Amino acid sequence: MKQRHIFGEVFALESIVAGVVFVTVLAVLGYALIRRRAARQVTPSRRAERPRLEAYYVGVLSVFAVFLVVWTAWQNHREHQVAARPPVRVDVSGFQWCWTFAYPQAAERRSVSGTCRGDDLPTLVVPTGRPVQLRLTSRDVIHSLWVPELRYKMDAFPDHVNTFTLTLDRAGRWMGKCAEFCGQRHYTMHFWIKAVSPEEYDRWLQGGSGQGVPA
Structure with a gap:
């Protein structure tokens, strides 16, 4: 990467x-x-x-x-070089105590969320080889989106949008966390980021609300 x-x-x-x-x-x-x-x-030097x-x-x-x-x-x-093509956009919203990932470029606006309890973790799906622009905000207090293995981290503030662009060059799945103490269940705010082929991503994105995260 x-x-x-x-x-x-x-x-x-x-x-x-x-x-x-x-x-x-x-x-x-x-x-x-x-x-x-x-x-x-x-003898100590006489020079000051x-x-x-x-x-x-x-x-x-x-x-x-x-x-x-x-x-x-x-x-x-x-x-942070300027991308040659318009990036894929994902709106990321942190809340106590989980995440929502929205895809405004989908034909039917898609949104992935969860409770961050047990195995109910949301998955941020992105295509390989394409720049992906993440727009971060928070619904309540300060959170921080952090993917340790990929070395990405940025804070999410209420009433403010932080933006960064990433490009993943191979398929895979990595664990993400919240890196800003945000309350009682801060430690459970885990999520997955999953990179799939552009073709698989396009099929998933346009597949409607009934199609789940690519296996």
Whole structure:
């Protein structure tokens, strides 16, 4: 999946940078402590400032900061490129304590929901290879749609619509959750996201309210 791949690249690189900075600071600190203990008669420096050393330190930090900002912005651009064709639209509504997925582009407006109790979990059906625009809102309190395995997460607010676009390149089914504490049964707000072939998706979408989620 493109999103998961980009997320993995960004996370790996930023973890390496953070690790290098941490080890460098730790090494310098350890060197200073060991040198101080080994030479207790060292006279403290009379200089109150070291502008050249401080400028070098600030310069290195600035280079790291600029690189991380530019790199992250570039990866974000890669992830959210404008789709070549109009995306499939799904209106997602969170409520205490489950989800509703509505498909306004269907001939007969389709809607999938559930109670999020036991096995009664709603399924978000999407086609593979097509951009899918999710429009998130909430009926009551703040919720957050999260699919851990695919690295997608976005908050759903009352009286507000958040939008993001995803493209799944292979068929499959993944568990989604609510990532924002929203009350007593927050922990049960699970759902499925299922990617099927475009042909299967079109048949399901136009099949009317009597046709269930593709097997």
